[in-house]
Amino acid sequence: MNLVVDSGTVVTMGKKGIIKEGAIIIEGNQIVDVGKSTKLQHRYRGYEKLDAKGKIIIPGLINTHQHAAMSLLRGYADDYPLKAWLEEKIWPLEKHMTGQHIYVGALLTAVESIMSGTTTLNSMYHFTADENEAKAFEKTGIRATVGHVCFSWRKKEDKNALRMLAKNWHDKADGLIRASVDPHAPYTVDPEYMKELRETTKELNQKYASPESPIIWHIHVAETEDEPEKIRQAFKIEVKDGVFNYLDSLGVLDEDVIAAHCVALTARDVQVLKKRKVKVSHNPISNLKLASGVCPVPKLLKNNVTVALGTDSPCSNNTADMFEIMKTTALLHKGINKDPTVLPAEQVLRMATIEGAKALLWNKEIGSIETGKKADIAIIDFRKPHLTPLYNEASHLVYSAKAADVETVIINGKIIMENRKTTTINTDEVMQMAQKTKEKLLSKLGQ
Ligand SMILES: [Zn+2]
Numbered sequence: 001m002n003l004v005v006d007s008g009t010v011v012t013m014g015k016k017g018i019i020k021e022g023a024i025i026i027e028g029n030q031i032v033d034v035g036k037s038t039k040l041q042h043r044y045r046g047y048e049k050l051d052a053k054g055k056i057i058i059p060g061l062i063n064t065h066q067h068a069a070m071s072l073l074r075g076y077a078d079d080y081p082l083k084a085w086l087e088e089k090i091w092p093l094e095k096h097m098t099g100q101h102i103y104v105g106a107l108l109t110a111v112e113s114i115m116s117g118t119t120t121l122n123s124m125y126h127f128t129a130d131e132n133e134a135k136a137f138e139k140t141g142i143r144a145t146v147g148h149v150c151f152s153w154r155k156k157e158d159k160n161a162l163r164m165l166a167k168n169w170h171d172k173a174d175g176l177i178r179a180s181v182d183p184h185a186p187y188t189v190d191p192e193y194m195k196e197l198r199e200t201t202k203e204l205n206q207k208y209a210s211p212e213s214p215i216i217w218h219i220h221v222a223e224t225e226d227e228p229e230k231i232r233q234a235f236k237i238e239v240k241d242g243v244f245n246y247l248d249s250l251g252v253l254d255e256d257v258i259a260a261h262c263v264a265l266t267a268r269d270v271q272v273l274k275k276r277k278v279k280v281s282h283n284p285i286s287n288l289k290l291a292s293g294v295c296p297v298p299k300l301l302k303n304n305v306t307v308a309l310g311t312d313s314p315c316s317n318n319t320a321d322m323f324e325i326m327k328t329t330a331l332l333h334k335g336i337n338k339d340p341t342v343l344p345a346e347q348v349l350r351m352a353t354i355e356g357a358k359a360l361l362w363n364k365e366i367g368s369i370e371t372g373k374k375a376d377i378a379i380i381d382f383r384k385p386h387l388t389p390l391y392n393e394a395s396h397l398v399y400s401a402k403a404a405d406v407e408t409v410i411i412n413g414k415i416i417m418e419n420r421k422t423t424t425i426n427t428d429e430v431m432q433m434a435q436k437t438k439e440k441l442l443s444k445l446g447q
Contacts, residue, residue, distance in 0.1 A: 001413060002027050004044050007037050008052025008379065011393050013059050013353045014368035018393055024057065026375040029174065029413035034369055050408065050415075054383045056393055058349075059368050060119020060143075060376040060411065061322040062356025064281040065218075065260040065310025068123040068133050068144075069097070069105030071112065072437055073315040082224055082290045090315065096444040099131035101437050106136035108434045111427050112320045114142055115420065116403030117378035119411045122258065122281070122310070122360055124149050124182040124218050127161045134165070138173040141416045141424045143376060145360055147182035147218045150197055152190045159200065166204040171213050175374075176412055178213060178362070179204070185220040186243055187230035191250050198252045214361055216256045221247065222269065223261040224292045242266035244273060253278050258359050260310060261286075262300075263293035270296075270303055279306045279359035282351070284328045286312030297333055298342050308359035309351050321403045326352050330398055345398040379408040 003026040010022035016034060023040045025033040025047070033040055070090075077089035097105075102125060113121060120143040125133055127148035137144040148165050150158040162181055170179040181201045183189040189197070201217060209215045221227075221243055228239035231246070239246045245268045247253050255277035262273075262280045273280065282295045300307050309325050311317050326348050333343045357367025365374045380401060382388075387396050387405065409417040416424055 002044075002047040003050060003410075003413070004040070004047045005050045005052050005057060005377065005379065005410075006041070008055045008057045009393060010034060010369055011056060011058045011349075011397070012369040013350060014370040016370070022057070024369060024375070024377065026410070026413050029374055031369060031371055031373050031375050033371055050379075052379055054381070055407065056380045056382050056397070057369065058117070058378050058380065058397065059353045059366070060378050060409065061117050061352045062120040062308065062360070062367065063113060063118050063311055063320065063322055064122045064258060064308040064356050064359050065283050065312050066109065066121045066123040066320065067125050067313035068109035068121060068136070069102040069125045070313035070315045071108040071320070072097070072101060072105040072434060072441065073313075074318050076315060078289075078318070082292060085290065085316075093441060093445060096441055097126075099128035101441065102126065102128060102133060103131040103136050104430075104433045104437045106133035107140060107425065107430050109314060109320050110137055110140040110142045111422060111425060111430050112314070114140065114409050114411075114417050114422060115406065115427075116321045116323060117380065117406035117409060118320065118322050119143055119376040119378065119409060120356070120360070120362070120366060121145070122180070122218060123147065124180075127165045129164055134169040134173075134177050137177060139425060140422070141176070141411050141414055143176045143366065143411055145178045145180050145216065145218070145362075147180035149182045149184050150193070151184050151188050152193050155193060155196075162200060162204065166208040166215055170204075170208045170215055171210075174412060175213070175365075178215065178360075179208075180216045180218045182218045185223065185227075186247060187227060187234050190235050191237065194247070194250050194252050201256075212364065214256055216258060216361055217254075218258050218260070220261055221259040222264045223287075225264040227264060242269035242272070244269035244278070248272045248276065255279075256361060258308075260312070261292065262295045263287055265296060270299060270305070273300065273305045274303045277306075279308065281308050281310040281359060282329065283310045283312040283325075284332050285325060286316040288328070288332070289316055294332060294336055297329070298337060301347075306355055306358050307351055308356040322352055323401055323403050326398045345392070345394040348398050349394050375410055375413040377410045378406050380405050381407045
């Protein structure tokens with residue numbers, strides 16, 4: 001489909017900055033031109049037109065840490081500490097989740113994400129052969145890196161799952177889906193397995209990927225202050241000078257690693273992150289809800305570490321709303337640093353778009369509205385009391401806009417939501433499926 005998104009304010013997040021009365025020309029799945037409407041109009045007569053007058057067009061938001069299927073557990077167990085939350089509540093229920101349940105949970109998160117302007121997800125979950133998150137994302141048309149989470153106690157199953165995931169899904173669905181290798185955390189993956197998974201990643205890349213579209217690593221690191229103690233208890237290893245320092249001693253860190261949380265970092269850890277070009281996914285709401293701590297984002301940015309944003313799972317957050325994440329990020333760091341100049345709106349918006357793309361090594365294709373990139377955009381209706389008057393687009397996007405202000409979403413050149421109605425899937429049906437799945441899961445627990 002050839003399409004012109006016309007007469008809106010384009011927040012490109014690229015070299016052209018903000019273009020008022022702008023137009024975006026889309027051919028197939030690609031952006032082929034961006035500029036002033038008046039300049040472009042005559043060149044693209046006959047293209048389908050989407051009028052964006054009074055609206056703001058942004059690159060689709062990029063959520064760099066999700067466990068999409070866990071939307072099924074939204075609100076099931078709140079107000080617990082991380083360890084008890086996982087071990088006593090979440091993992092016992094998850095044991096009963098089948099591929100079909102995972103598929104339904106991922107559909108729900110995909111729909112919720114699309115409706116809140118997110119066009120790319122990075123999701124870590126269990127990959128099962130027949131029904132899985134990748135299939136759900138393909139169905140809804142959302143872009144995603146899909147991982148399989150690895151634990152020491154199931155090495156053989158993990159390797160099979162990773163192979164299937166890479167073979168069947170990497171760079172598939174018209175390039176919408178990429179695969180990743182996801183060691184759960186340094187306290188659930190022993191050092192030998194961690195190294196093995198690095199080798200596996202290399203092999204899978206050689207076999208199923210290209211350098212332009214790599215299979216990356218997605219891991220939780222330093223989510224709580226007692227992580228060194230958890231590693232000691234699990235593997236009898238003394239972690240000195242930080243968890244990243246420990247991982248670096250295993251030789252597993254590289255620029256293709258995206259590490260979620262990073263709340264408990266030593267000075268040495270920050271240097272390791274910088275040296276190895278590891279990417280950080282900052283998940284402020286999940287960290288606040290689980291009272292885990294706060295990632296030292298300003299310090300990381302000062303050290304030129306790429307920091308992107310994530311919601312974490314819908315049961316530790318409890319939404320997939322990246323607008324909430326942007327606002328919380330800006331406020332949290334100002335508050336704890338007692339400095340209102342920290343993390344200005346423009347920078348936070350970068351973290352939710354182009355920095356997110358960099359963190360997933362996908363920035364050649366997404367993260368900004370520029371010629372040659374894939375057409376992943378969100379159109380936001382600014383004709384609302386809480387978005388009036390307008391001085392600064394980035395300010396409104398971070399501090400005032402809400403997910404429900406997102407009106408239309410295009411992913412890979414395809415209109416996935418128009419006037420808040422999803423086009424690829426029936427939202428009501430997805431909600432009904434999720435409700436039924438919740439009841440089935442509870443009955444398995446005898447509740
Ligand atoms: Zn997580």
